[in-house]
Amino acid sequence: MAALRSLIHDRGLVQVIATHSPLSAILAEEAGFDALWASGFELSAYLGLADVSLVTMTQHLEMTRAVAARSALPVVADIDTGFGNAVNVVHAIREYERAGAACVVIEDKVFPKVTSLVDGGRQDLLRIEEFQGKIEAACASRQSEAFLIVARVEALIAGLGQEEALKRAAAYVEAGADMILIHSKQKTPEEIEAFIAAWNGAVPLVLVPTAYPEMTVERVRASGKVGMVIWGNHTVRAAVTAIQGVYRRILADGGIHEVNKDIVSVAEIFRLQDMDRVKDIERRFLK
Ligand code: SPV
Ligand code: MG
Numbered sequence: 001m002a003a004l005r006s007l008i009h010d011r012g013l014v015q016v017i018a019t020h021s022p023l024s025a026i027l028a029e030e031a032g033f034d035a036l037w038a039s040g041f042e043l044s045a046y047l048g049l050a051d052v053s054l055v056t057m058t059q060h061l062e063m064t065r066a067v068a069a070r071s072a073l074p075v076v077a078d079i080d081t082g083f084g085n086a087v088n089v090v091h092a093i094r095e096y097e098r099a100g101a102a103c104v105v106i107e108d109k110v111f112p113k114v115t116s117l118v119d120g121g122r123q124d125l126l127r128i129e130e131f132q133g134k135i136e137a138a139c140a141s142r143q144s145e146a147f148l149i150v151a152r153v154e155a156l157i158a159g160l161g162q163e164e165a166l167k168r169a170a171a172y173v174e175a176g177a178d179m180i181l182i183h184s185k186q187k188t189p190e191e192i193e194a195f196i197a198a199w200n201g202a203v204p205l206v207l208v209p210t211a212y213p214e215m216t217v218e219r220v221r222a223s224g225k226v227g228m229v230i231w232g233n234h235t236v237r238a239a240v241t242a243i244q245g246v247y248r249r250i251l252a253d254g255g256i257h258e259v260n261k262d263i264v265s266v267a268e269i270f271r272l273q274d275m276d277r278v279k280d281i282e283r284r285f286l287k
Contacts, residue, residue, distance in 0.1 A: 003146050004074040004102040005178075007034060008204065008227040013220060016230040020046040020063065022070035024235045026272055035074040035228070038064040038101070041115060042236040053112030057083045061095055068100030076150075076230070077101040081111040085130075086137035093141045093149075105181055105206070106134060107152035108168060116157045117185050117211055123158035128168055132175035139176035150206055151177035156184045156191060166198055173201050179227055181206035189215040196223045208232040 008014050017033040019025045020042035028036055043063050044051040060079070068075045077096050082089035089106065096104050107113065108131040114121040126134075131151070138149045151172035155165035169180045182205055184191045189212045199205060204227030209215035220226050249259045 004035060004076070004148055005146060007074065013217065013226060014228045015217065016076055016228055018042050018231060018233050018235045019067055020236055022066045023272065024239075025067040025071040025073070025075075028235070029071050029073050033073065035076055035102070036067060036071060037230045037232065038067055038075050038077045039232060039236075040078045040080050041233050044115075045233075045236045045240075051115035053080060057088075057092060057095070061092075061099055064096060064101055065099035074102035075100065076103045076105060076228070079104045079106055081109055081113050081126075082106045082134055082138070084111055086133045089134045089137045090141040093138050093147075094143075097143055097147050101147070103148035103150060103178075104138065105150040105152050106138060107154055107181075107183075108172070109154050116154065116183055123154060125154055125158055125160070125168075128171045131168075132171055135172050135175035135177050148178040149176065150179045150181050151175070152181040152183060152206075154183055156182065156186075156195070162191075162195060162198060165195055169199065170201060173203050177203065179203050179206050181208065181230075183208055185211040188212050189219065193223070196225050199225055204228070206230065 004014070011034065014034040016035040016037045017028045018037045018039040019028060020039060025036050038060070040055060040060060041051040043060055044055050047055060047059070049055060064075060064077050079092050079096065082092055093104065108126050110124040110126055114123060116123070135149060135151050142149065153165050153168045153172070155161070155168050165182060169182065172180060180201065180203060182192065182195050189209070192207060192212065192215065196205060205225050206228040207215065207220060207226055208230045210232040217229065220229050246259055246263060250256055253259065
């Protein structure tokens, strides 16, 4: 696992792509992304559930562990609210660090949380002091300083404005956060760019520009204050797009004869499963 801190230092900006499975992690690594976002939203969708704290820590942890085992890329684990209070956070940090994550992102919402981008979602935030306690607990319980603790500020999502967002971000840095994820659901980047312009904190920012897709890599880089950009749910959305299209065609065509040429071969799946290695093991050890 490459150290995420040095990757951010060397590259200036690290591009992190959402994943909900080891297979998507393998594809992300082959495509050339820098790191993986073990997304709560994606795993919830994959399980056919809403992203409202229904997926348990164990389910998300096992996905994270499986992803970390099949990819050399650093894994940024989305641990939502930390699954409860500071006691839960201490437990979660130990487990995620052991599972091979490079970083966790903890958000300042009340458990159970409501997904951030939904219209009219209930967005209740914790008291600042309580969330500071959770960040302090996370920092105190990690084994290695290389394991990054990112505090996620949901004040803009909750409609509380820039002043509250900046106040919270500063308080979380004071509590020890290595980076601040500032989230927005505005359809254009202006709200986030206003936050970035006002941010004088000592730590880099993290963005998830799902709602404001005009925020290109070039535009993020130009701000000079962002260490990671997370493409937050494009893996599950790409999968749904592809699956819906193929399913439609199989039924419309009356078989797989047409669609077959437009999807990857079974041999490609064998390659992703590393079947050559299995054959090699068989040759060497099956007696
Ligand atoms: C996730 O991918 O689970 C996130 C990002 O937390 S968002 O869904 O935009 O809140
Ligand atoms: Mg999430």
